Amino acid sequence: MNARARARILLVDDEPAQRRNLARALVRDFDVLTAEDGPAALGLLATTRVEAVLLDLAMPRMSGAEVLAQIKAAHPDVEVVVMAGHAELDAAVAAVRAGAYAFVTKPVEPEAALSIAVERAIERRRLEGRARALEERVGEHEQLGEVIASSAAMQDAYRRALGVASVAAPILLVGERGTGKELVARAVHRRGPRAGRRFVAVDCSALPAPRAEEELFGEGRGVAPDGGACGGLIDAADGGTLFLDEVSALPLAAQARLLRVLTHGEVAAAGAAVVADAPRRVDVRVIASTCADLRARAAVGDFREDLLYRLGVVVIELPPLRRRREDIALLASHFLHRCARRHGRGVARIGPEAARLLREYAWPGNAGELESAIEHAVLSARGDAILPADLPPAVSGRAGPDRRPPRDALVLPAQLCELPYAEAKERAIEAFDRIYIGRLLQRTGNNLSEAARQAGMDRSNFRRLKKKVASRGDEAAMGEGAGEGEGAGEGDGAGEGDGVGEGEGTGEGDDAEAAAPPRRGGAG
Numbered sequence: 001m002n003a004r005a006r007a008r009i010l011l012v013d014d015e016p017a018q019r020r021n022l023a024r025a026l027v028r029d030f031d032v033l034t035a036e037d038g039p040a041a042l043g044l045l046a047t048t049r050v051e052a053v054l055l056d057l058a059m060p061r062m063s064g065a066e067v068l069a070q071i072k073a074a075h076p077d078v079e080v081v082v083m084a085g086h087a088e089l090d091a092a093v094a095a096v097r098a099g100a101y102a103f104v105t106k107p108v109e110p111e112a113a114l115s116i117a118v119e120r121a122i123e124r125r126r127l128e129g130r131a132r133a134l135e136e137r138v139g140e141h142e143q144l145g146e147v148i149a150s151s152a153a154m155q156d157a158y159r160r161a162l163g164v165a166s167v168a169a170p171i172l173l174v175g176e177r178g179t180g181k182e183l184v185a186r187a188v189h190r191r192g193p194r195a196g197r198r199f200v201a202v203d204c205s206a207l208p209a210p211r212a213e214e215e216l217f218g219e220g221r222g223v224a225p226d227g228g229a230c231g232g233l234i235d236a237a238d239g240g241t242l243f244l245d246e247v248s249a250l251p252l253a254a255q256a257r258l259l260r261v262l263t264h265g266e267v268a269a270a271g272a273a274v275v276a277d278a279p280r281r282v283d284v285r286v287i288a289s290t291c292a293d294l295r296a297r298a299a300v301g302d303f304r305e306d307l308l309y310r311l312g313v314v315v316i317e318l319p320p321l322r323r324r325r326e327d328i329a330l331l332a333s334h335f336l337h338r339c340a341r342r343h344g345r346g347v348a349r350i351g352p353e354a355a356r357l358l359r360e361y362a363w364p365g366n367a368g369e370l371e372s373a374i375e376h377a378v379l380s381a382r383g384d385a386i387l388p389a390d391l392p393p394a395v396s397g398r399a400g401p402d403r404r405p406p407r408d409a410l411v412l413p414a415q416l417c418e419l420p421y422a423e424a425k426e427r428a429i430e431a432f433d434r435i436y437i438g439r440l441l442q443r444t445g446n447n448l449s450e451a452a453r454q455a456g457m458d459r460s461n462f463r464r465l466k467k468k469v470a471s472r473g474d475e476a477a478m479g480e481g482a483g484e485g486e487g488a489g490e491g492d493g494a495g496e497g498d499g500v501g502e503g504e505g506t507g508e509g510d511d512a513e514a515a516a517p518p519r520r521g522g523a524g
Contacts, residue, residue, distance in 0.1 A: 239283055
């Protein structure tokens with residue numbers, strides 16, 4: 001593992017020679033403590049903090065099952081990987097059911113398999129710790145009624161919005177659907193002097209064009225009990241805040257009357273009645289939102305340019321979720337607990353592989369799509385954790401019967417078909433290896449261990465294939481793909497990502513392979 005974050009583990013084995021050999025194999029990746037039996041191990045754990053225990057089940061003084069039970073009782077956050085001979089497999093399975101993370105069979109061949117098992121156990125421990133921290137942060141955000149975000153881009157937008165909460169100037173929130181525009185608008189309302197008055201949200205795209213003016217300004221609604229005209233939504237927001245979602249959908253006539261509300265604080269009667277009827281005075285703070293390019297709409301006459309300038313006194317852009325992947329973990333945790341409570345389900349966490357899929361998906365529907373995906377997963381989950389199979393197919397990448405690529409989907413360049421069969425086949429295989437390895441490294445954040453697992457290959461064989469591809473002169477092309485991961489560590493590191501899942505950068509030490517420098521915050 002990376003020298004900056006080497007995990008400390010405890011190896012418990014009563015056979016001195018085997019204990020030395022295993023410690024020698026593990027020390028390159030971990031800080032290794034050793035104990036000769038159960039009592040010695042428990043004594044060390046009482047005074048020394050470790051992240052994982054590698055425990056032999058067959059020990060004379062105190063059985064591995066007894067040691068496991070005491071470790072889980074006294075140190076529930078310490079992960080345990082048990083070792084068992086082929087004759088002890090039933091005991092190993094029972095140990096996993098009793099709380100061990102996994103078991104490995106003795107003799108361990110190759111020894112790298114042991115490091116991978118311990119590494120994954122430590123990764124789960126850190127993931128669960130991060131999940132608990134996320135729950136605490138979500139609780140704090142929910143208690144304060146604030147927008148849930150940890151990314152610098154979203155926090156900057158949120159700070160800018162709250163910075164003008166105390167004034168009455170209009171705000172225009174710009175961003176794709178599902179980026180939280182209404183949440184920001186409500187937060188501005190709560191933080192401002194109008195917090196005690198009404199917040200009226202209007203989806204302008206849902207207003208039928210012929211009735212938009214009636215709904216907003218109140219004409220045709222009859223007579224109120226005091227003898228005056230029944231007001232519209234603007235009158236309902238008098239003294240408070242009016243949120244106009246997708247303001248670009250308003251008809252031009254309604255735009256003209258809205259402009260008068262903004263400039264003069266008046267609701268004028270429609271059409272020819274303007275001269276005859278005195279306008280009604282209103283005091284309303286307007287916050288508008290759009291996912292359209294209002295300047296382009298104004299250029300073709302679909303949106304009033306003067307209204308654009310008036311609404312855009314303060315313009316705040318909310319970034320899409322694919323540009324703030326560090327928020328995916330926080331939002332997913334929030335939606336998980338909210339959906340679990342709503343549906344009475346016992347789902348409490350998101351598994352590491354599901355977390356990776358959430359982090360890597362592009363989320364074209366932003367937070368709204370993420371919430372739907374989590375709700376789908378909560379309803380589909382059979383245990384207390386969300387697994388990849390619980391996620392919607394679009395997120396998990398599962399191919400349905402109508403989504404499987406056809407057998408002849410591979411397209412061969414015409415030049416390749418002009419070569420002799422053997423040469424054409426060799427070049428096609430080289431191209432396949434280059435593209436497959438590059439994209440797999442990109443998808444796994446340059447983590448060789450994870451890439452090998454997904455490829456269904458032994459880690460050493462996968463590394464040899466990567467070296468072989470690089471030796472052909474394709475390293476630059478592979479680097480371009482591999483450098484896309486978020487927080488990707490170098491070599492075979494489980495680089496720390498921005499989503500629910502977390503690794504700690506497990507660089508390989510002196511034989512770590514050079515990869516393209518990682519870039520943060522890919523657009524997804």
